[in-house]
Amino acid sequence: MKINVLLFGATADAVGSRELELSIEETATAKSAIDQLSRQHATLAKHQLLIAVNEEYADPGTILNDGDELALFTAVSGG
Amino acid sequence: MDFTELTTKPIDITSVARRVVPPKCGATVTLDGYVRQFTNGRETLYLVYEAYEPMAMKEMQKLVEQVKQEFEISNVGIIHRLGKLEIGETSVVISVAAPHRRAAFAACEWLIKELKRTVPIWKKEVYADGEVWIEGDQSTSPL
Numbered sequence: 001m002k003i004n005v006l007l008f009g010a011t012a013d014a015v016g017s018r019e020l021e022l023s024i025e026e027t028a029t030a031k032s033a034i035d036q037l038s039r040q041h042a043t044l045a046k047h048q049l050l051i052a053v054n055e056e057y058a059d060p061g062t063i064l065n066d067g068d069e070l071a072l073f074t075a076v077s078g079g
Numbered sequence: 080m081d082f083t084e085l086t087t088k089p090i091d092i093t094s095v096a097r098r099v100v101p102p103k104c105g106a107t108v109t110l111d112g113y114v115r116q117f118t119n120g121r122e123t124l125y126l127v128y129e130a131y132e133p134m135a136m137k138e139m140q141k142l143v144e145q146v147k148q149e150f151e152i153s154n155v156g157i158i159h160r161l162g163k164l165e166i167g168e169t170s171v172v173i174s175v176a177a178p179h180r181r182a183a184f185a186a187c188e189w190l191i192k193e194l195k196r197t198v199p200i201w202k203k204e205v206y207a208d209g210e211v212w213i214e215g216d217q218s219t220s221p222l
Contacts, residue, residue, distance in 0.1 A: 009129055009201035010212035048217050052199070055134040057221045071131055071199070075215035078128065078135075078159060078200030079112055079171050079191060 001026060001066035003033065008073045014043040024064060031060035033070055047074050081147075081155050083139035085132055087162040090169045099154040099176040106180035108187045112171040114164050123204050128161045128170060131199040135159070138198045142190055150186035152177040157190065159200060170202075197221050 005020050012018045015037070024033050030051045038045040051058050052071040064070065080098060096109045114126050143155045156174040164170055173190050177183035196219050203212050 006131065008131055008199070009203065010214065013212070047214075050220055050222055052131070052134055055131075055137055057197075059222065071134065073131065073199060073201070074212065075217045075220045076195070076197065076199050077202050077213040077215040078130070078198050079195040079202075 001064075003064055003066070003068045003070050005033070005037065006069060006071040008071070010047055010074045011044060011049065011072050014047065015041045022070075028064050029060065030058055030062045030064060030070060033064060034060070034072065037072075044072075049073065050075060081143050082157070083136060083143060084158045085130055085135060085161055086158060087160070090158050090160055090172050092169060092172050095156050095158055095172045096174045099156045099174045101153050101176060103178060104153050104176040105178055106183050107174055107176040108180065108183040109172060109174040110187050110191055111169055112173075112191070113169045114166050116166045118204065121206060123166065124207060125166065125205050126164045126170070127203040127205065128159070128164065129201050129203070130159070130161055132161075134199050139194070142193050142197070145193075146175075146186050146190055150175075150177070150189070151179070151182040152186045155186070155190070157194070159194075159198070161200070 005022050007015050049072050054069050092111050096107050154176045159171045175183045175186045
């Protein structure tokens with residue numbers, strides 16, 4: 001199945017893209033998707049990541065579904 | 080009226096404060112957050128703000144709902160600027176109107192603290208000799 005990965009700021013720079021499609025196995029978790037992406041983009045693993053699934057904060061153990069939007073970003077710094 | 084907005088245009092602070100005022104209120108506290116020139120002794124040339132916009136809007140609306148439950152206030156307005164900002168330009172305005180000032184001050188402080196912790200917006204500081212995406216305090220992050 002496929003998910004849509006969104007990246008912002010430091011994570012977008014690490015991956016060299018702001019949005020990409022990722023093929024993952026059924027019952028893959030957010031963490032396994034991150035591990036998969038980190039194998040292709042080693043600099044991503046240097047960051048402590050926050051996760052959102054479909055625009056809500058989510059734990060690394062969250063199980064992903066086909067078509068989910070997985071956002072990966074560093075601790076927020078607005079204001 | 081409560082409101083939350085993201086904008087790439089300069090923010091008119093006075094209009095933000097005026098938009099939240101209902102008849103039964105006696106005080107509006109407005110935070111004007113703007114771009115600092117020196118951070119820890121290093122000079123910033125300008126900032127670039129980026130947001131996960133739909134989630135940022137949701138998180139700001141959650142803050143408005145929460146703050147109105149926890150403080151004796153009437154209305155709240157939050158506007159955060161995105162894109163490139165020069166030194167001294169306003170990046171965020173939070174206005175809280177309340178019957179009495181004490182609750183408005185406390186609620187405004189709570190809102191900026193929570194916004195900096197939970198709303199998915201990031202700032203890049205650009206210096207004469209480089210640039211860096213600022214990472215917030217991981218220890219207080221929502222996860």
